[in-house]
Amino acid sequence: xxxxxxxxxxxxxxxxxxxxxxxxxxxxxxxxxxxxxxxxxxxxxxxxxxxxxxxxxxxxxxxxxxxxxxxxxxxxxxxxxxxxxxxxxxxxxxxxxxxxxxxxxxxxxxxxxxxxxxxxxxxxxxxxxxxxxxxxxxxxxxxxx
Amino acid sequence: xxxxxxxxxxxxxxxxxxxxxxxxxxxxxxxxxxxxxxxxxxxxxxxxxxxxxxxxxxxxxxxxxxxxxxxxxxxxxxxxxxxxxxxxxxxxxxxxxxxxxxxxxxxxxxxxxxxxxxxxxxxxxxxxxxxxxxxxxxxxxxxxxxxxxxxxxxxxxxxxxxxxxxxxxxxxxxxxxxxxxxxxxxxxxxxxxxxxxxxxxxxxxxxxxxxxxxxxxxxxxxxxxxxxxxxxxxxxxxxxxxxxxxxxxxxxxxxxxxxxxxxxxxxxxxxxxxxxxxxxxxxxxxxxxxxxxxxxxxxxxxxxxxxxxxxxxxxxxxx
Amino acid sequence: xxxxxxxxxxxxxxxxxxxxxxxxxxxxxxxxxxxxxxxxxxxxxxxxxxxxxxxxxxxxxxxxxxxxxxxxxxxxxxxxxxxxxxxxxxxxxxxxxxxxxxxxxxxxxxxxxxxxxxxxxxxxxxxxxxxxxxxxxxxxxxxxxxxxxxxxxxxxxxxxxxxxx
Numbered sequence: 001x002x003x004x005x006x007x008x009x010x011x012x013x014x015x016x017x018x019x020x021x022x023x024x025x026x027x028x029x030x031x032x033x034x035x036x037x038x039x040x041x042x043x044x045x046x047x048x049x050x051x052x053x054x055x056x057x058x059x060x061x062x063x064x065x066x067x068x069x070x071x072x073x074x075x076x077x078x079x080x081x082x083x084x085x086x087x088x089x090x091x092x093x094x095x096x097x098x099x100x101x102x103x104x105x106x107x108x109x110x111x112x113x114x115x116x117x118x119x120x121x122x123x124x125x126x127x128x129x130x131x132x133x134x135x136x137x138x139x140x141x142x143x144x145x
Numbered sequence: 146x147x148x149x150x151x152x153x154x155x156x157x158x159x160x161x162x163x164x165x166x167x168x169x170x171x172x173x174x175x176x177x178x179x180x181x182x183x184x185x186x187x188x189x190x191x192x193x194x195x196x197x198x199x200x201x202x203x204x205x206x207x208x209x210x211x212x213x214x215x216x217x218x219x220x221x222x223x224x225x226x227x228x229x230x231x232x233x234x235x236x237x238x239x240x241x242x243x244x245x246x247x248x249x250x251x252x253x254x255x256x257x258x259x260x261x262x263x264x265x266x267x268x269x270x271x272x273x274x275x276x277x278x279x280x281x282x283x284x285x286x287x288x289x290x291x292x293x294x295x296x297x298x299x300x301x302x303x304x305x306x307x308x309x310x311x312x313x314x315x316x317x318x319x320x321x322x323x324x325x326x327x328x329x330x331x332x333x334x335x336x337x338x339x340x341x342x343x344x345x346x347x348x349x350x351x352x353x354x355x356x357x358x359x360x361x362x363x364x365x366x367x368x369x370x371x372x373x374x375x376x377x378x379x380x381x382x383x384x385x386x387x388x389x390x391x392x393x394x395x396x397x398x399x400x401x402x403x404x405x406x407x408x409x410x411x412x413x414x415x416x417x418x419x420x421x422x423x424x425x426x427x428x429x430x431x432x433x434x435x436x437x438x439x440x441x442x443x444x445x446x447x448x449x450x451x452x453x454x455x456x457x458x459x460x461x462x463x464x
Numbered sequence: 465x466x467x468x469x470x471x472x473x474x475x476x477x478x479x480x481x482x483x484x485x486x487x488x489x490x491x492x493x494x495x496x497x498x499x500x501x502x503x504x505x506x507x508x509x510x511x512x513x514x515x516x517x518x519x520x521x522x523x524x525x526x527x528x529x530x531x532x533x534x535x536x537x538x539x540x541x542x543x544x545x546x547x548x549x550x551x552x553x554x555x556x557x558x559x560x561x562x563x564x565x566x567x568x569x570x571x572x573x574x575x576x577x578x579x580x581x582x583x584x585x586x587x588x589x590x591x592x593x594x595x596x597x598x599x600x601x602x603x604x605x606x607x608x609x610x611x612x613x614x615x616x617x618x619x620x621x622x623x624x625x626x627x628x629x
């Protein structure tokens with residue numbers, strides 16, 4: 001039985017990341033792609049991996065102010081992600097609405113609909129800030145496992 | 146009784162089972178690490194595939210509401226078991242030769258088809274449209290690469306059988322023994338077409354980038370694996386790790402068994418596996434883009450098939 | 465065979481990855497990060513509140529004085545406030561360590577109070593502003609302190625009296 005905490009700490013070395021674009025302007029998405037793909041930031045070094053399917057994900061990065069149209073779809077995709085999962089809101093749009101706040105077609109802030117755990121503000125946040133947010137998310141994920 | 150015991154050991158301990166699993170996962174880790182270095186990154190630690198596997202064990206398996214549960218959860222098990230048996234079927238030069246009762250090259254070729262079939266079944270059992278797409282792509286690809294590989298292996302079998310005075314032999318142990326006494330087929334110009342055909346088949350069967358069309362992440366969201374999560378997905382990872390060992394060591398057994406024994410045989414074999422993994426998988430997958438399914442189908446029906454037929458013809462003529 | 469050259473280059477020149485999570489990351493000199501507010505120099509003109517596109521800046525009048533709040537979870541780091549501020553009371557720092565857990569969401573605020581007090585000459589509540597007074601020629605230190613303590617109406621009177629003196 002004593003092995004289980006060890007295995008858990010091993011398991012937290014492999015967080016797989018999934019992106020949900022909830023009506024983002026793509027600025028944050030570009031930064032997220034940069035974080036993963038450009039040798040300079042190399043998030044794979046931390047064991048992270050972007051996955052194509054929500055079923056494989058551990059950490060969800062949500063960008064965008066959650067437009068009315070995309071809201072239902074985003075919720076469906078979010079519920080497909082198996083527990084334990086951690087949600088990270090990337091950019092100011094999902095956190096507060098940013099410059100789109102109080103628009104008729106925007107549902108921000110998203111923490112009314114999603115259980116957000118970590119916020120990474122910025123418009124867009126720089127890749128290092130996203131890495132920092134993911135690191136915070138991994139800590140939360142470890143507690144949750 | 147003792148043959149059954151050795152067979153069981155071969156399936157579950159060495160070279161199959163635990164050993165092959167650790168070996169396969171390490172090869173995957175090496176592949177990811179070297180790929181990262183070739184791209185100018187640092188890359189994940191070597192043990193990353195093990196971490197992934199442990200992580201998947203902690204996740205919940207979700208079965209889609211419309212999916213057939215026994216088929217959905219049984220498919221990865223079938224794949225893993227078939228690969229466990231397949232590893233035990235491939236001899237290692239100077240180190241391990243399987244019991245002739247266990248099976249021969251033909252059984253091995255059958256078992257090599259099972260992972261693809263399992264992926265197809267998994268894709269269709271998940272009732273996801275992406276799974277269905279993956280199903281059709283996997284089937285198309287399999288139809289394309291099965292013929293060349295069978296012909297290439299046939300050429301090797303013919304060459305060995307005729308060299309030994311018979312017609313054809315499907316025993317991998319005999320093939321290795323023949324190469325150990327007559328020099329490996331890698332250095333034999335007559336076998337080069339077969340080698341080329343096998344080299345082209347190899348990325349398609351392992352599902353790496355020019356031919357990873359059924360599991361394309363960016364197109365069909367990992368296709369058949371889309372709906373899998375948790376331990377079931379982990380089983381698929383185990384299956385593909387074992388498959389990498391099977392296909393690589395089959396290639397080594399068919400074309401380049403080392404003339405060493407004992408511990409040097411083991412070391413040589415491991416080095417061969419690692420080098421093949423780097424040249425055949427990492428460099429290939431980093432330097433190419435993904436083909437469309439019609440391009441891949443046309444490609445396999447053109448070059449590998451021609452090469453394989455040529456190899457069978459030359460082998461027959463030379464003998 | 466361009467890619468082979470590239471592979472060789474990457475292998476020999478080593479990885480190009482920043483050691484960021486384990487060591488501090490390099491930040492550009494003019495990086496637009498966290499907002500910093502200096503209540504000492506602020507005039508309370510509320511221009512920044514007006515030009516802020518994201519509505520992140522808010523001034524509220526309380527008993528303590530005029531309170532400034534910039535919520536970093538809404539700020540888009542455009543630099544408009546810094547550009548428009550007449551007294552350079554608002555600055556953007558190079559600090560980008562803004563990732564935080566959900567509990568801290570509403571405490572990601574740059575806060576400042578321009579203190580309020582009673583005008584020594586008329587007794588009405590006044591803000592401690594008029595920082596550029598030190599740029600006026602001929603003002604001594606004592607005069608500046610005296611001037612800044614007054615309410616806007618009394619300041620006009622003070623200046624007129626000073627001129628006539």
